[in-house]
Amino acid sequence: xxxxxxxxAKRSVAILALAVVAANSVSVANAGQNKNAPxxxxxxxxxxxxxxxxxxxxxxxxxxxxxxxxxEIGFAKRPAPxxxxxxxxxxxxxxxxxxxxxxxxxxxxxxxxxxxxxxYTPEENAFYDETGMGSWYGPGFHGKKTANGEIYDMYAFTxxxxxxxxxxxxxxxxxxxxxxxxxxxxxxxxFVKDRIIDVSHAAAQRLSLLDPGSSELRVKYLAPAPKAExxxxxxxxxxxxxxIAEARPKVQTAQMIKDTLPDHFVQMGxxxxxxxxxxxxxxxxxxxAQAIVVFAHVNGSKYYxxxxxxxxxxxxxxxxxxxxxxxxxxxxxxxxx
Numbered sequence: 001x002x003x004x005x006x007x008x009a010k011r012s013v014a015i016l017a018l019a020v021v022a023a024n025s026v027s028v029a030n031a032g033q034n035k036n037a038p039x040x041x042x043x044x045x046x047x048x049x050x051x052x053x054x055x056x057x058x059x060x061x062x063x064x065x066x067x068x069x070x071x072e073i074g075f076a077k078r079p080a081p082x083x084x085x086x087x088x089x090x091x092x093x094x095x096x097x098x099x100x101x102x103x104x105x106x107x108x109x110x111x112x113x114x115x116x117x118x119x120y121t122p123e124e125n126a127f128y129d130e131t132g133m134g135s136w137y138g139p140g141f142h143g144k145k146t147a148n149g150e151i152y153d154m155y156a157f158t159x160x161x162x163x164x165x166x167x168x169x170x171x172x173x174x175x176x177x178x179x180x181x182x183x184x185x186x187x188x189x190x191f192v193k194d195r196i197i198d199v200s201h202a203a204a205q206r207l208s209l210l211d212p213g214s215s216e217l218r219v220k221y222l223a224p225a226p227k228a229e230x231x232x233x234x235x236x237x238x239x240x241x242x243x244i245a246e247a248r249p250k251v252q253t254a255q256m257i258k259d260t261l262p263d264h265f266v267q268m269g270x271x272x273x274x275x276x277x278x279x280x281x282x283x284x285x286x287x288x289a290q291a292i293v294v295f296a297h298v299n300g301s302k303y304y305x306x307x308x309x310x311x312x313x314x315x316x317x318x319x320x321x322x323x324x325x326x327x328x329x330x331x332x333x334x335x336x337x
Contacts, residue, residue, distance in 0.1 A: 090222045093182055095169055096231065098224045106227055108148045108166045115191040116274055120162045126221060128164060131175065132196035134217035135292055136204035137189070139263070146187035150228050154201035160187035161197050167225035172199060173218040174207045181206045184225045192293050193278045211316075213309050214290045264317040265309035266331040268324065270296075277304035284308075287327045307334070 086097040112121040138154040146152050148166040164170065164185050173180040183203050190198040197219050204210050207217070225231075268284060268291060271277040277293045284291045289308060296303045308324075311317040314333060321331040 088223075090169075091171065091220070093169075093171070093222065095182070095223050096226050098226050100224075103224045107224065118191075122163045122165070124165050125163075128170075128219070128221035130196055131216065131218045133194045133214055133290075134172070134197040134199065134209075134219070135190060135192070135195055135214040136201060136209050137198045138201040138204075148186050150186050152187065152200075156200060157181060157183045157203050157206075158187070159183040159185050159197055159199045159203060160189035161185045161219070162188060162191070164221060165224070167227070169222040169225045170197075171218075171220045171222055172197065172203065172207065173220075174209065175216045175218055177208050179207050182222065184231075186225075186228070193281070195292075211311065212290060214292060263335050264311040264314050265307040265334050266311075266317050266321050266324065267305055267307050267334050268329055268331050269306040271304045271306070272302065274304045277306050281306050284324075284329065287324070287329075289324065289327075 087094050088097045089095075109122045109124065112119055114120070137160065141152050142154045144152055146158075146160075146166075150167075152158070159170065159172065161170070166188075167184050167186045169182055170185055171180055171182055181199075181203050183199055187198075195214075197217060199207065199209065199217075201210070207215070209215055269277065269280050271280065274293065281291045281293055284306070291306050291308045294305050294307055296305050308320060308331070309317060311320065317333045321333055324331050
């Protein structure tokens with residue numbers, strides 16, 4: 001009798017054990033099929049990580065699959081970090097990169113045009129490399145529109161060229177001093193005989209061009225340039241040399257410009273004919289002097305003045321006037337012709 005009871009008890013224990021094992025197996029199987037099942041680690045229950053409705057999860061937040069997602073957390077996208085615009089190296093300079101498709105949407109080339117007796121034909125020329133006389137322009141154009149619709153800023157590194165695409169980057173080198181600067185061409189000009197480029201006041205300062213007014217310059221095309229509003233940073237200048245830019249005043253008034261820039265000139269002649277003015281300018285070149293022809297309105301009449309300069313002050317201009325007198329040329333010191 002006791003043996004029978006003991007055997008029955010053993011059978012009951014065995015059946016109970018089998019039932020427990022079977023139940024655990026089913027739980028494990030279900031957990032394996034449900035990727036959202038909580039995971040137990042000791043006495044701590046952690047939720048699996050998964051977004052709602054296929055949305056990405058926030059890795060910094062844990063929840064149970066059947067727990068509603070807190071409204072205040074949501075799935076707001078985190079702002080992407082700002083990165084510097086793409087750039088590329090061209091002839092030793094780091095320049096902003098412009099995609100050809102983007103450039104085609106805003107580049108201005110234009111048709112052939114005539115100024116005086118000369119015809120200019122704008123064109124794209126990736127191999128442009130020319131040496132000739134160059135000058136600078138400033139106060140009279142500061143704040144006015146350029147040929148491509150931008151506002152001319154004489155404190156920026158820009159230039160005017162008669163034929164290159166607008167805008168584009170070129171390297172300008174003063175062949176006398178070896179100084180070089182990268183400028184962004186955004187205007188047309190100059191339209192003076194034998195002049196191949198007009199640079200801004202800032203570029204002229206770096207090229208030691210302010211005092212002489214003009215010099216022999218080498219102009220070499222580098223690459224397309226971005227729009228003014230997309231120019232996030234200026235191109236690097238000659239490697240290992242800092243860009244020496246003039247401090248920009250917060251408020252630029254006509255009087256401030258007049259007080260801080262060279263504005264004295266020596267007028268060598270005044271003509272009603274542009275051709276006669278240019279011929280006289282060529283005569284002055286025989287003395288080694290550099291002169292430019294500027295247009296002026298006087299009492300309703302048009303004149304072409306042949307001037308030298310600009311000079312920082314009247315004393316420097318008087319010195320040049322006396323020098324030209326020794327060659328038989330009489331001059332007149334003026335301000336801002």
